[in-house]
Amino acid sequence: MHIHILTLFPNMFTGPFSESIIKRAIDQGLVEIAIHNIRDYTSDRHHVVDDYPYGGGPGMVLKPEPLFAAVAAIRGECGESEKGEAELPVILLTPQGRLFNQRATEELAKYEELILICGHYEGVDERVREHLVTDEISIGDYVLSGGELAAMVVVDALVRQMPGALGSEESAGEDSHSSGLLEYSQYTRPQSFRGWEVPEVLLSGNHAAIARWRREQSLLRTIKRRPDLLERATLSDEERMLLEGMRRGED
Numbered sequence: 001m002h003i004h005i006l007t008l009f010p011n012m013f014t015g016p017f018s019e020s021i022i023k024r025a026i027d028q029g030l031v032e033i034a035i036h037n038i039r040d041y042t043s044d045r046h047h048v049v050d051d052y053p054y055g056g057g058p059g060m061v062l063k064p065e066p067l068f069a070a071v072a073a074i075r076g077e078c079g080e081s082e083k084g085e086a087e088l089p090v091i092l093l094t095p096q097g098r099l100f101n102q103r104a105t106e107e108l109a110k111y112e113e114l115i116l117i118c119g120h121y122e123g124v125d126e127r128v129r130e131h132l133v134t135d136e137i138s139i140g141d142y143v144l145s146g147g148e149l150a151a152m153v154v155v156d157a158l159v160r161q162m163p164g165a166l167g168s169e170e171s172a173g174e175d176s177h178s179s180g181l182l183e184y185s186q187y188t189r190p191q192s193f194r195g196w197e198v199p200e201v202l203l204s205g206n207h208a209a210i211a212r213w214r215r216e217q218s219l220l221r222t223i224k225r226r227p228d229l230l231e232r233a234t235l236s237d238e239e240r241m242l243l244e245g246m247r248r249g250e251d
């Protein structure tokens with residue numbers, strides 16, 4: 001996968017992209033990440049990227065020209081005629097976008113190449129949103145100072161689920177949200193810590209019993225913390241009955 005990030009602050013990506021799972025995925029060639037400085041796509045002497053909002057008000061707004069130029073250059077690089085909008089999504093990070101979740105990650109993972117635009121200041125000129133952008137993503141109902149951290153979140157979630165990105169000691173298969181449920185509780189050594197014991201079943205060596213206990217824990221956690229997720233989760237008849245029992249137990 002090839003991810004292009006348009007930003008005014010390229011250095012912000014240096015640390016997060018040169019550590020851990022993302023670095024390994026880059027080194028393995030699973031993902032290529034190109035950071036483009038929006039300022040490099042200006043055509044004036046002072047490399048101006050923002051201006052005052054029409055109609056007045058606080059803050060500055062990102063001008064449309066450099067963003068259109070940057071996207072055109074990237075499209076040109078990868079053969080615009082072959083890659084239309086459908087194959088090369090242009091995604092604006094914005095608190096006004098659709099909420100990012102595991103399902104959105106899976107959707108985006110289908111693309112070979114995509115562009116992420118990081119806004120800043122008061123945001124971007126509306127014509128970017130109307131005529132350049134094909135998708136808008138928010139990472140939560142709060143306002144960040146810029147789209148950079150949001151882009152990092154999207155990249156991390158995308159890379160994590162790429163086959164081969166996680167080492168043998170890690171696994172995404174049972175992560176919270178991957179099955180529509182929250183993950184079960186995890187324990188490691190010591191077996192007894194300050195008098196708090198690891199559940200007996202995890203020490204039993206009985207793999208079927210452990211798997212059953214974990215699935216029950218997942219259901220229990222989800223019903224307690226995020227009951228909204230259960231509406232979309234894929235559950236067996238047995239699990240549905242278990243869930244009913246848990247619900248009755250809560251009443």
Ligand SMILES: C[S@@+](CC[C@H](N)C(=O)[O-])C[C@H]1O[C@@H](n2cnc3c(N)ncnc32)[C@H](O)[C@@H]1O
Nearest residue numbers: 093094095119122123138139143144146147150
């Ligand atoms: C200070 S915000 C601008 C907010 C804008 N005035 C509004 O109310 O929609 C600056 C930039 O940060 C990014 N940003 C802020 N919050 C975000 C969020 N929750 N998800 C994704 N990007 C966000 C966007 O790229 C945005 O253009």
